Amino acid sequence: MKKISRIFIIIAMALMVVVPGQVQEVNAWQSSNVSLSVDEGVLDSLSATSSRITGHGWHAITMDSPLYNAQQYIFIMDKNTGLELARYKCDSLYVKFVYRRDVEDFFEKYGKYVYTGGFELNIPVTANMRGKTVYIMSRYTTDSRGDIAGAKYTSLGFDKKTVRIP
Numbered sequence: 001m002k003k004i005s006r007i008f009i010i011i012a013m014a015l016m017v018v019v020p021g022q023v024q025e026v027n028a029w030q031s032s033n034v035s036l037s038v039d040e041g042v043l044d045s046l047s048a049t050s051s052r053i054t055g056h057g058w059h060a061i062t063m064d065s066p067l068y069n070a071q072q073y074i075f076i077m078d079k080n081t082g083l084e085l086a087r088y089k090c091d092s093l094y095v096k097f098v099y100r101r102d103v104e105d106f107f108e109k110y111g112k113y114v115y116t117g118g119f120e121l122n123i124p125v126t127a128n129m130r131g132k133t134v135y136i137m138s139r140y141t142t143d144s145r146g147d148i149a150g151a152k153y154t155s156l157g158f159d160k161k162t163v164r165i166p
Contacts, residue, residue, distance in 0.1 A: 032154035038062045038112050043136055043158035050166040051125055058100050059117040059138035059156050060107065066142075066152050072097075072117050073146035075137040076129065079162050085129050087146050096120045125165055135159040 028041060041059035048054070053076065061067055072090040077083070088095040098118035107114045117138065136158045143151035 029157045029159060030155065031157075033148075034066050034152050034154060036061055036065045036067070036154060038107060038114050039154050039156070041117070041138055041156045041158070043161050046121075046136060046158075046161050046163050048125065048134075048163040048165050050130075053123040053125060053129075053134070053163070053165070054121055055136065056098065056118070056120045057136070057138075057158070058098075058103050058119065059140070060103055060114040061117065061140055061154065063113045063115050067140040067154060068115060070140040070142050070152070071144060071146065072119070073139045073141065074119055074121065075139065075146075076123065077135050077137050077157065077159070079133040079135050079159060085132065085134065086123070086126060088123065089146065090117070090119055094121070094123045096122075129165045131165065133162050133164045135162045 030039065032039060039061050041057060043055065043057035046055035059072065074088050074090060074095045075084050076086040078085055091097045096119065098120050100116040100118035103116040103118065104114060117140070119138070121136070137155055139146060139153055139155040141148060141151045141153035143153070
């Protein structure tokens with residue numbers, strides 16, 4: 001019997017999401033080691049100044065998933081290298097949880113009950129971010145530090161929406 005330490009599924013998704021008053025198309029990559037009937041998200045906005053990265057979006061997973069009680073983290077990723085520059089737990093000083101009734105309503109129309117994982121970013125720019133083009137990755141994981149080794153997890157990387165840090 002082969003021992004598989006990690007299963008990585010990377011899927012390029014073109015997500016069509018209905019938000020009241022508009023339709024958005026956002027491309028995201030996915031990496032997961034669990035099966036979920038809903039694992040989708042949208043990065044609504046992303047911007048940066050020399051001192052702050054701001055933005056908001058959501059990452060929805062099914063409420064009955066093995067990750068429902070997992071921790072949600074937001075990662076600042078270097079677009080050129082794919083390496084992590086920083087990570088923040090949702091509902092921390094720099095990443096706030098935002099309830100997204102619009103997302104719940106959309107999925108409920110199709111009989112799916114989701115945890116919306118809405119987030120709002122107000123992240124300080126650090127020295128290692130300056131001069132880099134970055135994107136946001138959202139992750140649910142059973143690891144309390146946000147890691148994937150030995151944990152159940154799913155990640156969405158919003159690498160089509162980037163910002164250059166001055």
